[in-house]
Amino acid sequence: MTKILKEEFYNRDTLNIVRELLGCFLIRRFDDGRIIKAKIVETEAYIGQDDLACHASKGRTKRTDVMFGPAGRWYVYMIYGMYHCLNVVTEQEGFPAAVLIRAVDPVKSLRDHGARPIKSKDHGASFNGDGPGKLCRDLQITRALTGTKAYTRESGLWITSGNPVSESRIVALKRVGVDYAGEWKDKEWRFKTADYTD
DNA sequence: CCGGCGATGGTCT
DNA sequence: GACCATCGCCGGC
Numbered sequence: 031m032t033k034i035l036k037e038e039f040y041n042r043d044t045l046n047i048v049r050e051l052l053g054c055f056l057i058r059r060f061d062d063g064r065i066i067k068a069k070i071v072e073t074e075a076y077i078g079q080d081d082l083a084c085h086a087s088k089g090r091t092k093r094t095d096v097m098f099g100p101a102g103r104w105y106v107y108m109i110y111g112m113y114h115c116l117n118v119v120t121e122q123e124g125f126p127a128a129v130l131i132r133a134v135d136p137v138k139s140l141r142d143h144g145a146r147p148i149k150s151k152d153h154g155a156s157f158n159g160d161g162p163g164k165l166c167r168d169l170q171i172t173r174a175l176t177g178t179k180a181y182t183r184e185s186g187l188w189i190t191s192g193n194p195v196s197e198s199r200i201v202a203l204k205r206v207g208v209d210y211a212g213e214w215k216d217k218e219w220r221f222k223t224a225d226y227t228d
Numbered sequence: 229c230c231g232g233c234g235a236t237g238g239t240c241t
Numbered sequence: 242g243a244c245c246a247t248c249g250c251c252g253g254c
Contacts, residue, residue, distance in 0.1 A: 109246065
């Protein structure tokens with residue numbers, strides 16, 4: 031029921047992917063083998079070079095190169111000198127687009143070989159997935175993951191399917207922090223599951 | 229409870 | 242040298 035999402039899942043229209051990722055599970059395996067599982071509850075789309083809010087609107091640079099590459103790779107960048115943001119690359123190679131994971135709900139953590147469930151608080155400081163910077167901090171996600179695959183376990187970070195969220199429970203909102211993006215700032219390309227709406 | 233602002237460094241001009 | 246897809250603190254109500 032919770033199968034890893036394959037590369038083909040990401041090689042599609044970003045506006046479908048950004049909705050379908052809601053309710054899916056972000057799985058993080060730490061270096062010591064501990065695993066934490068978190069439900070994706072808020073996502074945001076950045077689509078193409080025309081989208082002035084999309085980093086790729088600046089062109090293909092060292093930083094944005096991964097967005098121009100094949101789908102299903104992680105794109106992690108540093109923001110404000112102290113936080114990271116986690117994205118997964120979407121669409122066909124050559125077309126730069128990605129989905130930002132804005133919030134997750136920590137479900138449970140498990141020993142790598144599943145012997146016994148343990149509480150997420152066992153991972154130390156209270157896990158807080160409410161915000162793109164906070165979830166990266168708590169899941170120890172850094173730019174080192176950029177370019178690695180979201181559709182294999184090798185990177186230690188991957189996504190599995192979950193219980194699909196019906197359209198009626200999805201809320202569309204304007205994107206955050208992109209007031210500079212002209213007409214593109216008003217696109218309602220941020221999505222939350224209704225259960226997590228303020 | 230809230231709005232404003234400072235921290236802090238990578239990236240691009 | 243300016244700009245940031247953020248967060249949490251602090252002061253005012």
